[in-house]
Amino acid sequence: PFTLPSIAVNPLLMPERNNDYLSDVAIIPRPADINLNQTPLKLPQQLLFDDNDFGHLATLFSAQLKQHDVSLASARSANIRLQLDPSLPCEAYRLCLDDVVVISASGEQGFAYGLTSLAQCLNSSTAQRKGVINDYPRFTYRGFMLDCVRHFRSVEKIKQLIDQLAYYKFNTLHWHLTDDEAWRLEIKAFPQLTKQTAFRGHDQAIEAQFGSGPAPYGGYYSQQDVKDVVSYAQQRQITIIPEIDIPGHCRAALKALPELLIEPADTSNYLSVQFYHDNVLNPALEGTYQFIDAVIQEVCALFPGPYVHVGADEVPKGVWQDSPACQEKMQAQGYQDIRELQGYLLRHVQDNLRQQGKTLLGWEEALDGDKLAQDAIICAWNGTQNGISAANKGYKVIMTPAHYTYLDMAYDNSESEPGTTWASALNLQQCYEYDVFDAELTATGKDNILGMQYAIWTEFINTDKQLDYMVFPRLLAGAENAWTGRSNKNWQGFVQRLYLQQDYLDWQGIQYRPL
Numbered sequence: 001p002f003t004l005p006s007i008a009v010n011p012l013l014m015p016e017r018n019n020d021y022l023s024d025v026a027i028i029p030r031p032a033d034i035n036l037n038q039t040p041l042k043l044p045q046q047l048l049f050d051d052n053d054f055g056h057l058a059t060l061f062s063a064q065l066k067q068h069d070v071s072l073a074s075a076r077s078a079n080i081r082l083q084l085d086p087s088l089p090c091e092a093y094r095l096c097l098d099d100v101v102v103i104s105a106s107g108e109q110g111f112a113y114g115l116t117s118l119a120q121c122l123n124s125s126t127a128q129r130k131g132v133i134n135d136y137p138r139f140t141y142r143g144f145m146l147d148c149v150r151h152f153r154s155v156e157k158i159k160q161l162i163d164q165l166a167y168y169k170f171n172t173l174h175w176h177l178t179d180d181e182a183w184r185l186e187i188k189a190f191p192q193l194t195k196q197t198a199f200r201g202h203d204q205a206i207e208a209q210f211g212s213g214p215a216p217y218g219g220y221y222s223q224q225d226v227k228d229v230v231s232y233a234q235q236r237q238i239t240i241i242p243e244i245d246i247p248g249h250c251r252a253a254l255k256a257l258p259e260l261l262i263e264p265a266d267t268s269n270y271l272s273v274q275f276y277h278d279n280v281l282n283p284a285l286e287g288t289y290q291f292i293d294a295v296i297q298e299v300c301a302l303f304p305g306p307y308v309h310v311g312a313d314e315v316p317k318g319v320w321q322d323s324p325a326c327q328e329k330m331q332a333q334g335y336q337d338i339r340e341l342q343g344y345l346l347r348h349v350q351d352n353l354r355q356q357g358k359t360l361l362g363w364e365e366a367l368d369g370d371k372l373a374q375d376a377i378i379c380a381w382n383g384t385q386n387g388i389s390a391a392n393k394g395y396k397v398i399m400t401p402a403h404y405t406y407l408d409m410a411y412d413n414s415e416s417e418p419g420t421t422w423a424s425a426l427n428l429q430q431c432y433e434y435d436v437f438d439a440e441l442t443a444t445g446k447d448n449i450l451g452m453q454y455a456i457w458t459e460f461i462n463t464d465k466q467l468d469y470m471v472f473p474r475l476l477a478g479a480e481n482a483w484t485g486r487s488n489k490n491w492q493g494f495v496q497r498l499y500l501q502q503d504y505l506d507w508q509g510i511q512y513r514p515l
């Protein structure tokens, strides 16, 4: 059970607010290179935005501003001007803070980040100063994973989270859409997936673990919802990676399509980490491929981004062992171990995705059996070691180790603190100070680390309020960890800038854990 304390009983263990913040920028994540002078920056209430090819960014910028108004104006009269500089990398920008603010970038992404930094300065309650900021990210991949399966989140809440991700310069939302407990993405070829599993009450095993909420309890995303969310994210420089979790974590799919997916003669005995039987697809059945291919085709059409995540995590021991079809398939393939069938299945999906111009992402177990081609991208979650060795072996890797980045972990070990601690308790400072490059990486390995991801799993997180409490303020620590170069990171300084963000968090109605 997950109970939010009426007041946060334990402190976040942050240094006290002091005067350091007065001489610093208000921006999180901290920019790479900051050159400010002593002259205060005073922009008028009414901002005039250069109406050039990027004039459409004015609307988003305006929505990020607490107090200022924005209107479009000719380049000459504008006091916010955008200047193309093709020599800058795509996410980099230069922000010249003066009576006329000039932002240079090589395209939309850089301009958007420059404007976001400006918005953070203008939203800050302390005086900001004139000068120049040159900024670019440490990692090209800065992700956040949202589990919308264990508990459903409304489209409205997801959009709100996208606004906040954009404000802190994340560029990827990994959207966990299917799992044992439900299937939440409308698939036209198999409408029974959502019809039968999207609302609680369809499965005793789930009620037994999590209890049932008020009926109808749950929901799913129609294809129209998805298009809406995808374009909302796109406008905010955020790519969505859909996750369809296979072959494990598939109890809901198996429930909805038993005639297609279940081999009656399979008597294998197993239990998943989350205590489910019957939650793994059978890689020796025709139906499995029919199912996956149809799903992948619709997913590829819905999500324009280059990546599709296919799970591959936590396939339980004992699976497929007593399936006649799997035994036969194993022999036909000349495999020694039945679990090699997972690699066979994933390789099929990988080829399929590649034909549609997409790259496969999988959790680290996707490499078990070593069948995947090297263009797979690995999300390393169970500690750091498997991710580090995958990177050293030549795979691209996203680091999302549970004990440093899973925001469903409790802030500390005390009884009153909600959340789980199976990986570790995780306080704000630990979240901030984890550094990927502390591990034994070869030079190739270092190059292969694409970036970092923070994640919220929601087995025990029913409400938006609970979600906010777990995600904020730790997400801001994560943002700085993913964007800001190591030599520019500083816990004491971060905390002072975090105090300055409180106005924004309050204004957004985010129910963060009190600072």
Ligand code: TNX
Binding pocket: 313, 314, 363, 381, 406, 408, 420, 457, 458, 459
């Ligand atoms: C591990 S991370 C899982 C999830 C759980 C999470 C809870 C991963 C690939 N699997 O299924 O929700 O832990 O913290």
